[in-house]
Amino acid sequence: MMPKIKTPALALIAFALMLASAAVASDVAPRPERGRSVEPSSISVCFSGSDFCRQILLDEIATAKKSIFIAIYSFTNLDISRALIAAHTRGVTIKVVADDSQASGKYSKTQFLEDSGIPVRYDDSKGYMHHKFAIFDERSVATGSYNWSDSAENRNQENLILIADKSIAKEYKAEFDRLWETYQ
Secondary structure (H helix, E strand, O other), X not given: OOOOOOOHHHHHHHHHHHHHHHHXXXXXXXXXOOOOOOOOOEEEEEEOOOOHHHHHHHHHHHHOOOEEXXXXXXXXXXXXXXXXXXXXXXXXXXXXXXXXXXXXXOOOOHHHHHHOOOOEEEEOOOOOOOOOEXXXXXXXXEEXXXXXXXXXXXXXXXXXXXXXXXXXXXXXXXXXXXXXXXXX
């Protein structure tokens, strides 16, 4: 009996290993895959309670060369907003889709980003824009429950996963593009 795999990243790795072992065990040429290709990825995981999650984001922002696309629910962290403005200043394309109810909050940094020339669009639907992800240079994705807030770092129980995989980044980029086009 196969053990239950609790995380998508581990499931992806297990699936890749299963395909590899099936290809070795069989003398029949494997069929071409359909949909997303399964390739080894670099995956980093962190949990709130230390500066490690924020540092992962700061490092990704600092090393981005072309683009950063962000869909975020709560964004109140000054360090992250300053890092984004610095990236924008050095020529990195940055776009943000944020939840309108959170963006109007006292500590929200979305207006700060807009005032610095970073385009921000707001989800004004009846529901929440509850995504929390960023795509860096269309090569990696940071995602999880982690809001870009001081509360996420110091009070809440949250997680952040960084996935360095172009095929996964492509899927997140498609979702970002859908959001960007929806909220003008």
